[in-house]
Amino acid sequence: MAVAPEAAPIAAAAGPHVPELLDRIEARLGEIAASYPEPLSGWASGTIAAGGKRLRPLLVLVAAGPPAGWTAGADAALVRAGVAVELVHSATLVHDDVLDAAPMRRGEPTVWSSAGRRAAIATGDALFADAFRELVRNADVAQVQALSRAGSALAEGELLQRADAWDTGVAVERYLHRCELKTARLFEAACALGVHAGTGDAALAGELVRFGRRVGLAFQLLDDVLDVSGPVERTGKHRGTDLLDGTVTLPFLLARERDPAIAAIDLRAVTTPAHAEALCDAIAACGALDDARAHALGLVTSAKGELPAGLAEPQRAALDLVADGVVARYA
Amino acid sequence: MAVAPEAAPIAAAAGPHVPELLDRIEARLGEIAASYPEPLSGWASGTIAAGGKRLRPLLVLVAAGPPAGWTAGADAALVRAGVAVELVHSATLVHDDVLDAAPMRRGEPTVWSSAGRRAAIATGDALFADAFRELVRNADVAQVQALSRAGSALAEGELLQRADAWDTGVAVERYLHRCELKTARLFEAACALGVHAGTGDAALAGELVRFGRRVGLAFQLLDDVLDVSGPVERTGKHRGTDLLDGTVTLPFLLARERDPAIAAIDLRAVTTPAHAEALCDAIAACGALDDARAHALGLVTSAKGELPAGLAEPQRAALDLVADGVVARYA
Numbered sequence: 317m318a319v320a321p322e323a324a325p326i327a328a329a330a331g332p333h334v335p336e337l338l339d340r341i342e343a344r345l346g347e348i349a350a351s352y353p354e355p356l357s358g359w360a361s362g363t364i365a366a367g368g369k370r371l372r373p374l375l376v377l378v379a380a381g382p383p384a385g386w387t388a389g390a391d392a393a394l395v396r397a398g399v400a401v402e403l404v405h406s407a408t409l410v411h412d413d414v415l416d417a418a419p420m421r422r423g424e425p426t427v428w429s430s431a432g433r434r435a436a437i438a439t440g441d442a443l444f445a446d447a448f449r450e451l452v453r454n455a456d457v458a459q460v461q462a463l464s465r466a467g468s469a470l471a472e473g474e475l476l477q478r479a480d481a482w483d484t485g486v487a488v489e490r491y492l493h494r495c496e497l498k499t500a501r502l503f504e505a506a507c508a509l510g511v512h513a514g515t516g517d518a519a520l521a522g523e524l525v526r527f528g529r530r531v532g533l534a535f536q537l538l539d540d541v542l543d544v545s546g547p548v549e550r551t552g553k554h555r556g557t558d559l560l561d562g563t564v565t566l567p568f569l570l571a572r573e574r575d576p577a578i579a580a581i582d583l584r585a586v587t588t589p590a591h592a593e594a595l596c597d598a599i600a601a602c603g604a605l606d607d608a609r610a611h612a613l614g615l616v617t618s619a620k621g622e623l624p625a626g627l628a629e630p631q632r633a634a635l636d637l638v639a640d641g642v643v644a645r646y647a
Numbered sequence: 648m649a650v651a652p653e654a655a656p657i658a659a660a661a662g663p664h665v666p667e668l669l670d671r672i673e674a675r676l677g678e679i680a681a682s683y684p685e686p687l688s689g690w691a692s693g694t695i696a697a698g699g700k701r702l703r704p705l706l707v708l709v710a711a712g713p714p715a716g717w718t719a720g721a722d723a724a725l726v727r728a729g730v731a732v733e734l735v736h737s738a739t740l741v742h743d744d745v746l747d748a749a750p751m752r753r754g755e756p757t758v759w760s761s762a763g764r765r766a767a768i769a770t771g772d773a774l775f776a777d778a779f780r781e782l783v784r785n786a787d788v789a790q791v792q793a794l795s796r797a798g799s800a801l802a803e804g805e806l807l808q809r810a811d812a813w814d815t816g817v818a819v820e821r822y823l824h825r826c827e828l829k830t831a832r833l834f835e836a837a838c839a840l841g842v843h844a845g846t847g848d849a850a851l852a853g854e855l856v857r858f859g860r861r862v863g864l865a866f867q868l869l870d871d872v873l874d875v876s877g878p879v880e881r882t883g884k885h886r887g888t889d890l891l892d893g894t895v896t897l898p899f900l901l902a903r904e905r906d907p908a909i910a911a912i913d914l915r916a917v918t919t920p921a922h923a924e925a926l927c928d929a930i931a932a933c934g935a936l937d938d939a940r941a942h943a944l945g946l947v948t949s950a951k952g953e954l955p956a957g958l959a960e961p962q963r964a965a966l967d968l969v970a971d972g973v974v975a976r977y978a
Contacts, residue, residue, distance in 0.1 A: 352799075356806055411772065415765045434746045434809050437768065438802040441742065441775070445798030448779040452791035460783035460791065467776030468683075471769040475687055478765050 326374060326641060330634035334377050337391060341373045341398040348399070348446055359427045359439040363406050366424045371535075371638075372405055373398030375506040378638055379524050380514025381631040393454045393513035400463055401506045403447035408470050410440040415474065416561060423552040451509075459512050466505035473498025481562035482583050488569055495536040496529065503532025523624045527635065530619035535642045537612040540565035541605055544596045556592025559583060566611065571604035578602070609643075616643050657705060657972060661965035665708050668722060672704045672729040679730070679777055690758045690770040694737050697755045702866075702969075703736055704729030706837040709969055710855050711845025712962040724785045724844035731794055732837045734778035739801050741771040746805065747892060754883040782840075790843050797836035804829025812893035813914050819900055826867040827860065834863025854955045858966065861950035866973045868943040871896035872936055875927045887923030890914060897942065902935035909933070940974075947974050 327334035345367075349360035376398040380386065412418070413426040414436045420426065428436040444467070451460055476494045480486045507528035511521035544567045546555040558565050562583055572579040578598055586592055599605065616639045623632055658665035676698075680691035707729045711717065743749070744757040745767045751757065759767040775798070782791050807825045811817045838859035842852035875898045877886040889896050893914055903910040909929055917923055930936065947970045954963055 353803060355810070356803060408772075411768055415768060433764075435806065437742055437746060438806045440772075441739075441802040442799045444772070444775055445795045445802070448783075449792050449795035449799075452779075452783060452788050452795070455786075455788055457783050457786055461780050464776045464780035464783070468773045468780075471772040471776070472684060472687060475766065475769045479686070 326378065326634055326637040329637050330378050330630055331382060333383050333391070334374070334634075337377050337395055337398070338370060338373065340391075340395045341370070341402070344395060344399045344450075345402060348403070348450070352442060355431070355435070356439060356442060359410075359431060359435055360443060362424070363410050363427060363439060363443070364402075366422050367402065367406055367409075368422055370398075370402060371642075372401045372502060372506045375503060375528065375531075375638060376401055376510040376513070378631065378634040379507040379510025379528075381511075381520075382628055385515045385628075387514075387516055390514050393456075394510065396450050396454055397459065397506075397509040397513045400447040400451035401502065401509060403443045403450065404463060404467055404470070405502060407440040407443040407447065408474075410436050410443070412474065414440075415478075420552055454513055456512055459509050462505045462508045462512075466501045469497045469501035473501075477563060480564060482564075484564055484568070484572065484579075484581065484583055486564050486569070488566065491564065491566060491569060492533065495533055495540075499536035499539075500529045500532030503535065504528040520624065523622075524635075527619045527623060527639075530615045531639050531642055534612040534615040534619070534639075537566055537608060537615070538642065541567055541608050541612070544568075544599050545605055546596075554589050554593070555596045556586075556589065559586055559592045559595055560589070566608045567599050567604045570607045571599040571602050574602040574604060613643055616640070657709065657965055657968045660968050661709050661961055662713060664714050664722070665705070665965075668708050668726055668729070669701060669704060671722075671726045672701070672733070675726060675730045675781075676733060679734070679781070683773060686762070686766070687770060687773060690741075690762060690766055691774060693755070694741050694758060694770060694774070695733075697753050698733065698737055699753055701729075701733060702973075703732045703833060703837045706834060706859065706862075706969060707732055707841040707844070709962065709965045710838040710841025710859075712842075712851075713959055716846045716959075718845075718847055721845050724787075725841065727781050727785055728790060728837075728840040728844045731778040731782035732833065732840060734774045734781065735794060735798055735801070736833060738771040738774040738778065739805075741767045741774070743805065745771075746809075751883060785844055787843055790840050793836045793839045793843075797832045800828045800832035804832075808894060811895060813895075815895055815899070815903065815910075815912065815914055817895050817900070819897065822895065822897060822900060823864065826864055826871075830867035830870075831860045831863030834859040834866065851955065854953075855966075858950045858954060858970075861946045862970050862973055865943040865946040865950070865970075868897055868939055868946070869973065872898055872939050872943070875899075875930050876936055877927075885920050885924070886927045887917075887920065890917055890923045890926055891920070897939045898930050898935045901938045902930040902933050905933040905935060944974055947971070 327338065345364050349364045350357055352360055377394055380390065380394050409421065410427055413421060413428040414433045418426050419429045427439050447463065448460060451463055473494055476497060480490065480494065504525045507524040508521045511517055511524055540558065542551055543558045544555060548554060559568065575598065586595055620636050620639050623635060658669065676695050680695045681688055683691055708725055711721065711725050740752065741758050744752060744759040745764045749757050750760045758770050778794065779791060782794055804825055807828060811821065811825065835856045838855040839852045842848055842855055871889065873882055874889045874896065875886060879885060890899065906929065917926055951967050951970050954966060
């Protein structure tokens with residue numbers, strides 16, 4: 317499989333090793349999915365194939381810096397780290413689709429909708445187990461711990477989202493904490509894994525973890541903007557699915573501050589796609605989407621601005637491009 | 648928490664270190680569950696507290712042999728291995744309860760029934776992630792790989808069970824393969840982990856893995872017998888829940904060979920608990936339960952008979968007791 321279009325400029329900035337390693341990650345993901353007995357193999361392959369941008373493995377590779385600084389065998393270790401991060405991400409998606417009763421993801425039917433919750437839970441569990449099997453081959457306790465912590469955080473974030481469902485008065489800080497748990501922690505882990513598997517520079521790992529958190533947070537914020545802004549051709553789902561689901565996100569919270577009519581809405585009364593789309597229009601009309609985008613842009617700017625001063629130029633340029641790419645996809 | 652009554656004689660045979668380490672495993676399990684934010688913490692604690700016999704951690708400890716042969720720090724490593732195996736087991740139970748829509752487990756309401764599928768899936772995912780975080784601290788790739796392989800096998804076994812649901816003509820070999828995947832592989836892993844974390848004797852690990860597989864298989868067979876034989880006071884659920892669920896097990900398969908009336912039954916027509924109990928009585932009446940027990944007993948006998956000749960006496964005695972205990976609980 318070719319490198320996703322979004323990844324190509326980043327790969328070009330970081331060096332030719334990036335597309336090469338992304339290809340190896342892709343091949344290994346396919347190999348792991350194919351290694352299960354049928355029908356698990358088909359579900360796992362479908363889940364991984366529908367996976368999209370491979371942003372997290374890309375972050376692993378870019379965090380590792382230029383190959384000149386790598387320890388021996390770092391290329392294989394980075395492939396394993398990229399594979400492991402993507403497997404945890406994929407496992408989470410399959411489980412989320414069960415929880416959200418999601419019929420489609422990225423334009424394809426979900427495992428849950430085509431084969432049922434049993435298939436989806438088992439597929440997720442198998443991918444989850446294999447993530448750790450793959451990563452432990454790097455023989456670095458810190459790497460497995462980083463990924464496992466991110467795995468626990470994903471579960472906590474998912475629960476927090478449900479606990480806060482329909483609560484239109486939830487504090488923005490709490491919303492941001494939820495985004496951190498369910499998205500940013502895995503971006504952090506990707507950065508930590510990349511540094512550990514590449515150069516093993518513990519101090520840099522700590523600094524790039526902060527970068528990963530901010531970029532991950534921005535990613536989730538913009539994902540939530542996209543749910544309101546659409547267009548459908550891009551998201552593969554109707555606008556306002558979060559609202560219908562009771563998931564209160566930043567655009568809605570900001571719109572409540574701006575528009576008393578929106579502040580008065582009880583989301584439980586929004587039950588049809590048409591009603592949800594009308595609410596999306598109202599959220600956009602009061603400028604809340606622009607504000608939410610601005611918040612995300614601010615996070616990206618500070619992520620870039622706080623990159624360590626001593627960072628080698630190709631790596632800084634590549635990290636900047638990853639951060640910009642998160643924003644650009646939603647411009 | 649005191650050592651479960653079933654474990655006491657085994658602990659006594661293996662040495663005083665076994666109850667001591669089981670207490671440490673128990674304490675650590677409680678610590679991990681308490682480390683989550685609420686409400687996850689409550690669900691995780693409840694799941695672990697309802698956990699019963701700690702047979703798998705016991706197997707870890709007994710497989711490790713007498714402390715005189717252990718490597719430095721083996722006690723802490725064995726505690727981590729016991730904790731990790733039990734966490735994977737617990738994670739599987741919470742997920743299985745979602746899949747089986749099980750209201751009760753061991754007389755307590757399941758997380759699924761009290762808090763819903765979202766709570767149960769997230770609780771299982773968090774426990775699963777923590778199992779690997781705990782085990783990787785032993786800094787032994789083989790241990791994490793053994794546990795991860797068992798985790799994948801559990802998912803495969805669960806799927807196979809569903810794929811074969813309602814298929815009353817399923818081959819006994821296929822039924823046994825399913826039991827191996829969903830139960831015996833984790834028993835195998837417990838044995839392998841115990842040896843690796845205790846003495847690091849790779850040859851012995853290989854031999855005890857065979858022991859673990861047979862004992863685990865016997866355990867599952869007898870669990871399936873118990874579903875038919877009851878009594879309810881012991882199992883905490885009605886007799887025949889497997890039959891109502893379409894899960895075809897050895898007692899039913901053996902009864903089909905003996906009783907043409909049972910062979911003619913379409914399980915989809917068995918829809919009430921009363922009907923399922925009557926079928927349980929018919930299965931017992933034709934001697935199928937005795938035959939299934941005999942099969943399990945044969946596995947246990949061969950597991951004990953094939954223990955390596957050079958095994959130190961307290962370890963052999965303790966392993967024998969574990970194997971006998973699996974049968975005795977169902978006598």
